[in-house]
Amino acid sequence: MTAATETAAARHAPGRWRRRAPIWALTAVLLVVAAFWVYPFVWVLSASVKDQLEVFASGLGLLPDEFVWSNYGRAWTDANFGRYMVNTVIVTAATVVVVVIRCAMAGYVLARYRFLGRRVVMGVLVATLFVPAGYTIIPVVELTQQLGLLNSLTGMVIALSGGGHVAAVLLYLGYFRGIPREIEEAAVIDGAGFLTVFFRVMLPLAGPVTATVVVLTFLTTWNAFFLPLVFTFSRPDLRTLSVGMQAFVGENSVDWPGMAAAATLSLIPIVVLFLVLQRYFFEGIAGAVKS
Structure with missing residues (x-):
């Protein structure tokens, strides 16, 4: 790459980043909105493998201390x-x-x-x-x-x-x-x-x-x-x-x-x-x- 080409690329780089900045900002906002939108469904999935006490004790936490797969069996057969x-x-x-x-x-x-x-x-x-x-x-x-x-x-x-x-x-x-x-x-x-x-x-x-x-x-x-x-x-x-x-x-x-x-x-x-x-x-x- 010649010196003239490097100079032109450096001159256009800030303009390119300025054009892309709104897209990146919009993407970040949409990711935050998507996280809030998806979270309730993920929480339901998490609650389905917890016991009754842990559902309340863990609050908004998603990872259970112990996976209780028997909840699905109880829902399928007992209920x-x-x-x-x-x-x-x-x-x-x-x-x-x-x-x-x-x-x-x-x-x-x-x-x-x-x-x-x-x-x-x-x-x-x-x-x-x-x-x-x-x-x-x-x-x-x-x-x-x-x-x-x-x-x-x-x-x-x-x-x-x-x-x-x-x-x-x-x-x-x-x-x-x-x-x-x-x-x-x-x-x-x-x-x-x-x-x-x-x-x-x-x-x-x-x-x-x-x-x-x-x-x-x-x-x-x-x-x-x-x-x-x-x-x-x-x-x-x-x-x-x-x-x-x-x-x-x-x-x-x-x-x-x-x-x-x-x-x-x-x-x-x-x-x-x-x-x-x-x-x-x-x-x-x-x-x-x-x-």
């Missing part, structure tokens, strides 16, 4: 979380399937077809966003009871999947609106009907949005509490994980290590699903917004 996990998987999987098919078809019709009352339907859907969920519990329970499905997993699936799910409908509507009509027209020319066009052409094209709806519906259903609580009053064996957490709350004390272990077990499927579908999740949101 019946194995059964609750099966119930939650069944209810969540069925609800996700129903919501995806129903909302995708509704979004497709609203995006592609012009019919009388279309704007009214869209207005009603948007208006339901402002209705608190608690107001719908009583009519949903009454209707399910009249159908004879109150104390059953089937009734729970119908109740959880029968809501408006407006966000999912709007995501599909925005995505389908951006797909060229020539694709549908080519399928119709080949003799495809409505259901064939929808299930074999349009729905596969909406894969990113479907992944987004799957994640959102999975999270909502997996963590649902009020409806599963009402549906399992007289059938404790049908409880889901969120309702089963009450098993650790006694009249005079709370089994915090057992509850932390149960919470950790209930979080594992959510984390795995999001890690698998995160790329499609963000692509679906970006595609729907762009449309």
